[in-house]
Amino acid sequence: MTEEVARADADWLALREPADAAARSVQLVNALRPHLPTDGLVIHDFGCGTGSMSRWLAPQLSGPQHWVGYERDEDLLTRATAAPPPLSRDGQAITTEWRLREITRLPPSDLTGASLVTASALLDMMTREEIERMVASIAGAGCPALITLSVVGQVKLAPAHPLDGRITAAFNDHQMRETGHGQLLGPGAVDVAAAEFLHAGYTVQLAPSPWQVDSRDTVLLESWLTGWVGAACEQDSTLQSEGSDYLGLRKEQVEGGQLAATVHHRDLFFLPRRASEIYISGTVPWLVSPRAIAPVREG
Template sequence: MSSFSIEWLDLREPADFTARDKNLVQIALDSLGQKKDPISPDRILVDLGSGTGSTVRALTKLGASNFVWRLVDLDGKLLDEALKRHGKQLLIEDYQADLTVVNELPLTGANIVTASALFDLASTDFCDALIARIDTRKTVFYTALNYDGTTQWSPAHPLDETVLEAFNMDQLRDKGFGPALGPNATDYLKMKLENAGYQIQVAPSPWQLSGEQQSLVENLIEGIAKAVAENYGIDSNALREWKTYRLQHAATGSCVIGHWDLLALPGE
């Protein structure tokens, strides 16, 4: 399972927060009987692939309180950073663990399991095993910012669709969990959770980027070009020209990248 740099996670966090569907978060918190003025934490939230704690920051901004925040990530450096940022303000339990070993994930006692920008990297086997564990306790499940395979650039370039098709194929590669779901993640989760008797709500959470997020846009362009440079039949000169064009417009153009959020509540 691959990890991400603190710099990249920090760069994307504001775009993630803006994109996250706020209504779905409120429904999730309301379903747990969230207290407004907590005296002591009495709910456990498990965040898988927690990184530096971006989900913690997002949910607390949106009113989450009275939680024990159980952060789970393979990268100890990211967990240390999360503790550095929040250890004195919140009650945090950090678990360095391989997410692919689902039966050993620290889900005991969880009232809600969350993840952000994770399941498009995950496989059907991982999702099936995780849903099976969640279902045994009828735990609330909330996941945000799963890529849906759509990207719209402005101004347009003739190679945009070709690059997008190749990138979406690359998203299906093994990212450490087995063959990734990529753009199919939300549909697959919805189907499997509905089959388990959960009530599902989904909401779009697209990144809507402009020159104000120039550094993020430039990083995206570089990453996309690198991902499709081999194995997908795109002429290297054409790809180089596409990347140059995109970088030239990073400060003045715009980009919309589709994501979806999903909330699963146990059935009656």
Template sequence: MGFSAEWLSLREPADRAARDEALARQAAMAAGPNPLVVDLGCGTGATWRALAPYFPSEARWRFIDNDPALLAEAGRVAGGNADLVEADLGQMNTVPLDGASLVTASALLDLMPEAWVANLAGRLNVPFYATLNYDGRMSWDPEHQDDAAVTAAFNLHQVGDKGIGPALGPHSVTRTMALFEAAGFTVLRADSAWVLGPDMAPLQRELTDGIAQAAAEAGARDTAASWGGHRHARADRTQCRIGHIDILALPSGNLQESTHVLR
């Protein structure tokens, strides 16, 4: 399970535009005055680039990823403000969360199994801010007769095993909220849908190519192939909306304390 630096760079402007700013500010406030932010699956540091303006300049980060090349790039852009940890997120019990005052993740939860999220909720007694979680909704303007069928096949593919167990896919938001609420957190949510116009045609093409491939693997081969060709050819004349949700899970107690602990 992993993503190329090229894909992460291509999607970052859409991610930045989609993030809910009010929830981001609330996450930064919840981290307290001397934050240590642990970013799970940091990639090239997109979460740092999006959130750093909300934190004091002395805020510390711990970037965690299983790809050393992505980690190196994240460390380069963050300078001396981040520690780099190469770790397998699938082995959650070994991921270092000690000292964290905020744990973050972007476009990650829909790839993870429910047991992984339950483990995380059980370990944390600090705020958890997870953004850009795919929620199963997709639409295009103009429409195509196979949009619904391809979306259904893609969503089926998304709950397959990504290497560590069946993924939550489009159910990641509802299940994560329920698991963190059961662990005593108050969970807030905000819409963070991608809205991609013709000006983002390169991203649309990469996105719909990937959707078509996944839908084909889920059994809609002929439909997905014709749909994917149609969407690729018309990306510069199309607007699409891909549903995402940001969530912020807040533990009980004083969220402004500078020292936080793990359960």
């Protein structure tokens, strides 16, 4: 199963966690810090899985922290509950609680007092209506949001292969398939979320967060390849025969230390905007128009 599939199991999440941590934008965390209270944080983690976002972000934030994780998969929530919580940046123990809940239908009271809402690898698995409801909940709380690792539909493999483009296109179509909840947004989710937050009175800052893996981590790369090609072939049945040969070749390249993959993502930081102010950080503005969403370039 790949990281872009609508539901992920705990083993896959554990396998990909180091790659996730390496990909997320530290620059957006630096931009976030000045807008957080200094007397203690209450952080709500949407689609928390096994708690990987708290393990990555809590050590970058100082002071007392209470994390509230929301997850609709009971098995993942059980894993999150069993994991020891991390320490804050200044060495303080954080507290956690876990809620089995559908994050797009939260009552306003659930986010009362929230300092921050976070999520990771979530937006592309949502429909437009689900994102609209989620944004309304966050805007109702009036807090910032940091949402990481949203796919944008671009994958690069080295060495290249003639079938790469067709596999990528079919996988993207799979990401935008119809489900019982409606049509998933897949690579279009970043634009939809940005527009919804802007409409709700937020400013938006984007940063690239490429997810990279190579043959130094054979298990992770093979697992990702299997899911990526499998989803593409499920979406486009004409790829079945060629896709099987393609996957076999790519796995040989993995075993031979000859393959690397980059899955491109965007991280997003949303900040409530007071009616009379625009906050400028360095040379990158907090944007007030959906026509002018500027990326942050790192490295």
